[in-house]
Amino acid sequence: MxxxxxxxxxxxxxxxxxxxxxxxxxxxxxxxxxxxxxxxxxxxxENKEVLVNTLFQHHVGVLTSLLEEDFPHQSGVRNQFHHLFHRLVRFTNEHEHALYFIKTHNAAYFLDDRSKDYFTHLWSILRDFLDRGKEKKEIRDLPSLALIAIIFGGFLELQQLIRAGEIEVSEELLKGVEESCWDAVRHHD
Amino acid sequence: MxxxxxxxxxxxxxxxxxxxxxxxxxxxxxxxxxxxxxxxxxxxxENKEVLVNTLFQHHVGVLTSLLEEDFPHQSGVRNQFHHLFHRLVRFTNEHEHALYFIKTHNAAYFLDDRSKDYFTHLWSILRDFLDRGKEKKEIRDLPSLALIAIIFGGFLELQQLIRAGEIEVSEELLKGVEESCWDAVRHHD
DNA sequence: AGTTTAGGAATGAATGTTCATTCCGTACAT
DNA sequence: ATGTACGGAATGAACATTCATTCCTAAACT
CATH class of the missing domain: 1.10.10.60 (Homeodomain-like)
Structure with missing residues (x-):
């Protein structure tokens, strides 16, 4: 209680x-x-800032574990992308507002060092994945942070629309958004 | 004076x-x-809210004109995309913080009806473009709002990185981001 | 030309409001 | 009874907004 x-x-x-x-x-x-x-x-x-930092660290931590857990290190790049995307979907289903909260507050002035470290670590998972993909010439040669933004941009906007009831969630839709993000990020000949 | x-x-x-x-x-x-x-x-x-609404409407208006002006109605979809992307680049060069301000405040509780109308109109330019492209099977069959988010996500993050001095602006980089956004949005066979 | 003066523009201290935070009386548990 | 958890009124700080006053400018007057 x-x-x-x-x-x-x-x-x-x-x-x-x-x-x-x-x-x-x-x-x-x-x-x-x-x-x-x-x-x-x-x-x-203790105060409002401690509350927001606690919240931030908790959810970044949960998302981080979710992305790292069972990561298919031995698989191909596309497969790894699928893993990350799918876990993002799962995280959002389990914590409706968390991803949006993280994305809109990750550069805020009130975050303490620990929160920043947590966030840096989360971002590094994605960045490392993209950097490895670039080495293998399977990911587009663009700044990883920009690529991450594209992925999150699409994903979060989708969330917003679903939450606002403007569109229906469906396997097909998720598949489509995943493909769109993948095409944005992958290397084309 | x-x-x-x-x-x-x-x-x-x-x-x-x-x-x-x-x-x-x-x-x-x-x-x-x-x-x-x-x-x-x-x-x-009159007060802080009037100030923010004035600012919002002004910049949304400027961006809207910029996107509509010389829009190549008769050209192909890829060309129209190029026009929009290029105008976005120009707008950002001329008003450093404006696009970020617009994107981060477009759903805020303090916007009045006029601001919302302005924003709806801006968004409709992009939505109509995407909808026409979808009819021609040249744009991916996904909710237009999600596609817009992907475009803006990539574009804005690029801005942030440039402003933070983390990456250099170059024709090549812009070209790369444009291609990435286009691949996210276009129809693939 | 130099001086005066009216009236709009600008200021920042004063005001009232809202907020984060504290404090204390109450209720419940042991 | 004593201690612990709560709630919500009380407090003080910070904020948006107001307003009495000062500052400028430029026109009128000598």
């Missing part, structure tokens, strides 16, 4: 930060959404 | 909103950056 309140706070904070952004989200808003007194938040988190 | 102060305020606001976001930017910050008194801002703009 003790842990339930903490989880409620984290869950509400994630949703609100993703929807309105850190600065536009007030502690009373979070407390209200979590059905908890404002003071209770301070029993679990 | 009278108009200079207004321009200074708009310019400073654009930079700060792009770098820190609307909510994390205070009026005194803008006043300080623009080298005017805080009160002066209220001589030109």
């Amino acid at each position: 003790a842990t339930t309140k903490r989880d409620n706070i984290l869950h509400s904070a994630l949703t609100l930060f993703a929807e309105r952004g850190f600065d536009a989200t007030t502690i009373p808003m979070i407390a209200n959404d979590a059905r908890v007194g404002a003071g209770t938040i301070y029993r679990y988190f | 009278a108009t200079t102060k207004r321009d200074n305020i708009l310019h400073s606001a654009l930079t700060l909103f792009a770098e820190r976001g609307f909510d994390a930017t205070t009026i005194p910050m803008i006043a300080n950056d623009a080298r005017v008194g805080a009160g002066t801002i209220y001589r030109y703009f």
